[in-house]
Amino acid sequence: MRLQFKNVSLLLVAQLVSYLIPILEIPILAKALGVDQYGQVLIIQTTALLCSLIVEYGFSLSGARQVAVCGPENKSLLSAIYNGVNSAKLLLSSGMIVVSMGVLSILDFDLDLQLILWGYLYFLAFSFSNIWLFQGLEKLTFVVIFELVLRFAGLLVLYLLLNVSANASFALMIMSSFSLFNTLVGLYLAYKIVGGFNIDFKSGVEQIKSGFHGFIYKSSNNIMLSAGPALVGVMCGQASVAKFVPAEKIIKASVGLVGPVLIGLYPYLSRRLLKTTSINLKLSSLIVAFLFAAGVAGATIIYALGDFLINLMLGPGFDEAKSILQVFVMIIPFRMMNQAIGLTIFMPLEKDKILSMCLMFFSLLSLCLAALFSLWYDLAGIVYGLVLAEVLFSISLILLAYKIK
Known part of the structure; x- marks a missing residue:
């Protein structure tokens, strides 16, 4: 049970940091951007996170369970599970992008194109997080520590650079870039484990049904x-x-x-x-x-x-x-x-x-x-x-x- 205790401890620290970082972001963004621009960032940020929760679709439970039962030894099945879940996420994220673009065209949020584009990258970064795979394999140490380091680094860069250029798009660029880098590293680590990526929409639909x-x-x-x-x-x-x-x-x-x-x-x-x-x-x-x-x-x-x-x-x-x-x-x-x-x-x-x-x-x-x-x-x-x-x-x-x- 030593491994399980370590994973619980890491996830507990990550949970506490997930409470802390948004609180620390508030004074940095609010003071640098002012009411209007800070409001724009909040609209994009909260919408992106909400949409990413839909794309995540409970795979942290259903996907992690499949991986845990499969184990790392069965490479072909593990690869099929991973590619099926990511294909499902691709289908769900495509749907969310279409819906969000329709909403943006109907409602007047007064958001510039650059801000919206960075918002979509922010959404994709959280949507395609691979934490569920490492959770199922019970190999959380590096991915959790790496994410925590990146989150604090992103907060520091946000604090230092917003004093130079107080702009909503620039703020969201910093936030989405660090999140996207974390996801890309996760994808690389997943590639080393599963041995290859492919899109299988049929398997993706099955994952959506089963999840x-x-x-x-x-x-x-x-x-x-x-x-x-x-x-x-x-x-x-x-x-x-x-x-x-x-x-x-x-x-x-x-x-x-x-x-x-x-x-x-x-x-x-x-x-x-x-x-x-x-x-x-x-x-x-x-x-x-x-x-x-x-x-x-x-x-x-x-x-x-x-x-x-x-x-x-x-x-x-x-x-x-x-x-x-x-x-x-x-x-x-x-x-x-x-x-x-x-x-x-x-x-x-x-x-x-x-x-x-x-x-x-x-x-x-x-x-x-x-x-x-x-x-x-x-x-x-x-x-x-x-x-x-x-x-x-x-x-x-x-x-x-x-x-x-």
């Missing part, structure tokens, strides 16, 4: 994590959003730390579970129990520090935000457990369809319960509904996992 439920799982998970503020704004008004979002960010940051642990263990469990299910389900159960206990401990700490955290983020005068956080923390152990059950039992055993349908149902249920409870309890009702849906989701996954076992 559909993994995509639905990730998409529904994002809805479950991100729909809260919009619902609060609709049901309780804009003032309530300011009280809800700080608590939500604390919860998301806490739960987000479990992701690298599960992703680091995922290839190992995928390989082992499909071979000796009964033995390794005991390991999965231990991981689920441990993460639930860790969630309880984390929720207790955040509950105790609630006043301090809200005062630190918002200052005095936000007493309702403190009470919201103290209720919201109850969701932490259940959400961590749900993610653990999904990524240590259902996904490794190729029960993607069951998991994705279940998550989609409870994502919608959480929104319905939150909206319903808000009619009686206002902002607190939103939180009650979200927590209750998460608990019901936990119960359902445990019962389904027991049947699998």
